[in-house]
Amino acid sequence: MSRITVAAIIEDLDLRSALQSVASEAVDVELLGMGSAPSEISGVLEDPELDVVLVHTELQRSRYASVIAELQRQRPFVGILVIAPESDAGLLSSVMELGARGVLLQPLSLDEFQARVDSVGQWSQGLRQFSGGTADERGRIVAVAGARGGAGASTIATLLAHECARTGTVCLVDADLRKGSITYLTDVKPRRNLTDLAAVATELTGRNVREVAVDAEAGFSVIAAPTEVEQADDVTSSAMTQVLNQLRFQYDLTVIDVGSTLESAQAAALEMADHVVLVVNPDIASVNSARHAMNGWERLSVRPANAVTVVLNRADRKREVQSSLLQRVLDRPVAVTLPDAFAQLEPAHNTGNLTQTKGGSIRAGVVDLARELELVAAPAATSRRQGGRRRDRxxxxxxxxxxxxxxxxxxxxxxQVLFAATCVVFTRHAATEAAREYAVSGSASAAQAKAADALPGWAGASPSVRTGAGKVTVSTSIPTVLSIGTDFRMRVSQSASYTPEARP
Incomplete structure (x- = not known):
């Protein structure tokens, strides 16, 4: 038999001394460390080879039940033994409900200590070996809750599982224990359900999970809710904890539809989940239900409000309730907004298989949610587009x-063209004036003076006037925008006819 490693959370100094003495005499048992709280021996508790943790019921700093629940959540494959001054049926039942493997009575005896630690240590080692995983390889859990009934949590959970199944193994668990609908939405017909796993929760193995989970055509597994309403009471918080711990090692991702009610099993799922998605509709009743749900989770220490991802479902610009109002009421940002487009879901919804939903704005919104939760990576096309943007820049x-x-x-x-056209107009006018003057006076100098008067000052150098038979021609330089020297200036010429007038 391999060596069994043990840690202890005990405040009583006398009990610590007794435990150290007994552990030193036990065969193949190593006591790695003791502390008054988990934080004092956090390094020991994170040891991947740790087999057993002993928890004293007489803790003063914290409740032993809370310590056990936290250890179960962080280290599901570590066996827990409770040390108590006296035992009764109620204590044994309560610690087993919390997930502990048994009770050690004070004063500690070597024989009882050896037998209990050997049994629990072998269970822990066998479970780790069977699952073949370490804490770093554990899958993630996403719980999807509705602010109230009909908010769309089951629909979003199904589409989210389908989307993530493209990149890894996914299990969709229907934890809406009294009115589950996942089997209809995924078109599966299971023979067993969550109740069957709860019945063997204390000895749960991967084989039990495989016997209950049903593979959907869409590529993920489904664990159905109880078929009879009275069976919901059989799924306790401890059973749910054990089931989810096992699913972590069986699947890359577990998506849980916890519905809109809060019972002990749903509370355990919300507490264990890596991400919790709260689905809210754009109406005041749903917003108020979401606020009450988040406040209740926080008061019961199930889930802090800042660890909840809010999704606004069935959003419409015509509605009075928009994401900005929801954000102010819940004091949480709206991570994703899904449009009111049931027409995209209706054909698949009516046939009982949401995974056949065609692409559209709802599908795109679920993809955005998966990326927001970091369940899927951004597509390679995004990188190419970014590279294209860099090349464009x-x-x-x-x-x-x-x-x-x-x-x-x-x-x-x-x-320059505008200057040239304007000069043509003014030069023509100057030629007309010069021709009229020359017709009267017959003097070329007088005609040139008249032409100069008719031209504005910006229209280049002094005009030149040539007279001929019945025609006067005026030529002038076109001004240029850029000064490039007089040798390169263009000139424009315009002519006007005249008839000599009789002189006395």
Missing amino acids: GQAAVETPMAVALFLLATVLGI
Whole structure:
């Protein structure tokens, strides 16, 4: 038999001394450490080879029941023995309900200590060996709760399990014990249900889980809720804890539909879950139910409000209740908003298999939820798009100066064309005035002076005037936007006819 390692949480110094003495005489038993609270021996409790933890019922700093529950949640494969000054049927029943493996009575005797520790230590080692996993390989648990009945928790849990089944092994558990609907939504017909696992919770193995879980066509397993309403009482908090601990080592992800009620089994599931999703509808009654649920979870130390992911289902812009109002009331951000688009679900919902739902805004919202909970990674296409954006940014950095230069050049050319067209108009007017003056006076210098008066000052250098038979031609330079020298200035010429007037 391999050596069994033991840790103890005891405040009584006399009991500590007695335990140390007994452990030193026991065969193949090693006492790794003792403390008054789990925090004092946290390093020992995290040892992957730890087999048994002893918890004294006479703790003053904390309730021994809370210590056992915490150990069960953190180290499900470690056996727990309770040390008590005296035993009765009520104590034994209560500690077994909490998940402990038995009771050691004070004063401690070597024979009883050896027998109990050997039994529980072998159970712990065998369970670890059978499961073949360590704490680092444990799967995650996501609990989906509805603010009230009909909020859509079962629908979201089913679609979430289907989405995550593409990347790993997933089990969908219907923990809405009195009105479960997962079997209908996934189109499975199980012969056993959660009650069968609860019946063997203290000796649960992976084989028991495989006998109860049913594989859906969509690629995930389903554990159904009790078929008879009175069977719900058989699923206790301890049984739920044992079942979920086993599922952690059987599946990469366990999605639990806990419904909208809070019984001991649902409370255990909410406490053990890595993520809790609360589904709320956009109406005041649902918002108030969500607030009461979160306050109740916090008062009962089931789940702190800041560890709840809020999902707004059936959202619509026409509704008075929007995500901003929900955020103010619950004092929690709305992680994901799903639209009011039941038409996308209706065909699959009516046939009893939600996994056949086609792509759409609801499917996209569930994918966003899976990413928010870090259950699935962002697709590779996202990285390619990001790489494309980086390339686009580099290309834009090169092309922007070129675009600015081309824009400035086009602007300069446009202004230059405007100057040229304006000069043509004024030069034509100057030619007309010069022709009229030359027709009257017959003086070329007078005609040139008249042309100069007709041209505005910005229209280039002094105009030149040429006279011929019945025509006067005026030529002037076109002003340029950029000064490039007079040798490169363009000129424009306009002519006007005249008839010499008779002179006295």
